[in-house]
Amino acid sequence: MRPQGWIPASCWLGVVSSTQEAARGWVAAGGQVPALIAADWQSQGRGRWGRPWVAPAGKALLFTLATEWPPWPVWWLLGSAVAWAETLEAATGLPVRVKWPNDLLLEGRKVGGGLLEEAKAPSGQRIALLGWGINVNLRREDFPAEWRSQATSLQEATGRPWSREALLEDFLGRLYPIFLKVQRGERESLRRAWLERSETVGRWVRVRLGSQEWEGEAVDLSPEGALILATSQGAFPLPAGEVLSLP
Ligand code: BTN
Secondary structure: OOOOOOEEEEEEEEEOOOOHHHHHHHHHOOOOOOEEEEEEEEEEOOOOOOOOOOOOOOOOOEEEEEHHHHHHHHHHHHHHHHHHHHEEEEEEOEEEEEOOOOOOEEEEEEEEEEEEEEEEOOOEEEEEEEEEEEEOEEEEEEEOHHOOOOOOOHHHHHOOOOOHHHHHHHHHHHHHHHHHHHOOHHHHHHHHHHHHEOOOOOOOEEEEOOOEEEEEEEEEEOOOOOOOEEEOOOEEEEEEOOOEOOO
């Protein structure tokens, strides 16, 4: 991996439990940030809501970027999704959309997902651990059976393999201006960029949060990054949740 000026520490490991945990360890040991840890394989990769994130060795791009905790952390996740959409679209020429809050869709299927967690440096400083898993060279049979109908990879969509390193490098270049905006709290321009790529806003959706579910039209994204849902009981912001269907 070629060094990026704005990320002074980076490494690409063979096997880790999760790049989130490897980055947490780095931060706990007093390592500098921004720092990036990528890996070929994770024995305990995880997605949102504690779900497993599974990918065969060497086929997916799996990494965590540790940075200072930004003023509006949700915009770090949403903004990085926009940077990924730009990266994958520039590479493949195919449209890539973002599904609130953390999915990347290629031809309507999930090609990647992001995860934001918090860690603490020994100084007490709050650190953001932004993890992304991108399905680069997976084949249909590489996906767990229950994911197959909803997931895709770059290779599957384009019929050719892709360099994970080159994609990561392009992504990090596109991410830097977004990183600066997130650190400065420039939410409105981040919001506009996200809305331009949104697969969710303007759709009829079902959203689940814990044991609750709502159905309605996703009408907007608030300055706080919450999805505004218009239901029969009125419109309200959902700060978190899982969009279940986009009929
Ligand atoms: C999701 O869509 O649920 C988020 C998936 C995030 C997966 C990535 S892979 C690299 C990093 N390490 C992990 O254990 N998870 C994230």
